[in-house]
Amino acid sequence: MSQWQISNTFYLLGFLLSLSLYWTTFRTQVPFYPSMPVVWQQVLALIPQHQPLRIIDIGSGLGDMSMFIAEKRPDCLVDGVELAPLPWLLSAVRSKFRGSKANFKFGDYCALDFANYDLVFAYLSPAAMTDLWHKAQTQMRPGALLVSYEFEINGVEPAQLISLGDNKKMLYVWKI
Numbered sequence: 001m002s003q004w005q006i007s008n009t010f011y012l013l014g015f016l017l018s019l020s021l022y023w024t025t026f027r028t029q030v031p032f033y034p035s036m037p038v039v040w041q042q043v044l045a046l047i048p049q050h051q052p053l054r055i056i057d058i059g060s061g062l063g064d065m066s067m068f069i070a071e072k073r074p075d076c077l078v079d080g081v082e083l084a085p086l087p088w089l090l091s092a093v094r095s096k097f098r099g100s101k102a103n104f105k106f107g108d109y110c111a112l113d114f115a116n117y118d119l120v121f122a123y124l125s126p127a128a129m130t131d132l133w134h135k136a137q138t139q140m141r142p143g144a145l146l147v148s149y150e151f152e153i154n155g156v157e158p159a160q161l162i163s164l165g166d167n168k169k170m171l172y173v174w175k176i
């Protein structure tokens with residue numbers, strides 16, 4: 001690439017873009033990649049009719065999952081928390097422009113108290129799951145749901161395993 005006479009500024013911008021997108025991925029081992037509407041539909045189906053829940057997407061990325069749930073279930077309180085600055089900023093701005101009721105917090109989900117939520121949704125990575133389970137067990141109320149897309153918790157049987165059609169990835173649901 002050095003033969004292409006590209007300005008140094010281009011590399012700097014590329015670096016800053018990657019930094020704001022992936023931020024502390026080296027520490028969390030959870031990079032950004034979005035889930036798809038087929039996943040959001042299944043999470044929506046887990047929310048009982050006429051029973052408003054407090055829901056959070058931990059590592060909410062661009063915020064689509066939270067905004068989808070907030071739109072379909074305006075009676076629920078829907079939060080997202082995101083550690084990487086660029087996805088968080090985009091989710092907050094998009095939510096404002098769309099008039100979504102979803103709230104997006106900038107920060108680390110590890111610092112939140114899961115007792116404030118009835119349903120915690122996670123699309124993280126295998127590296128995060130053991131600590132997440134300990135946190136869920138310690139903080140979540142009996143009957144609350146921990147939902148993970150794609151990643152299971154080693155040695156912990158889910159209460160429900162939801163297949164997503166052709167997609168070989170599963171939705172794992174644990175009831176505390």
Ligand SMILES: C[S@@+](CC[C@H](N)C(=O)[O-])C[C@H]1O[C@@H](n2cnc3c(N)ncnc32)[C@H](O)[C@@H]1O
Binds near residue numbers: 031032033057061084
């Ligand atoms: C695989 S993406 C999922 C995005 C979104 N939940 C979705 O379903 O489209 C995981 C996100 O979690 C964020 N993340 C990783 N560790 C985090 C932490 N400790 N606290 C908050 N966000 C975190 C990453 O920055 C990334 O945006």
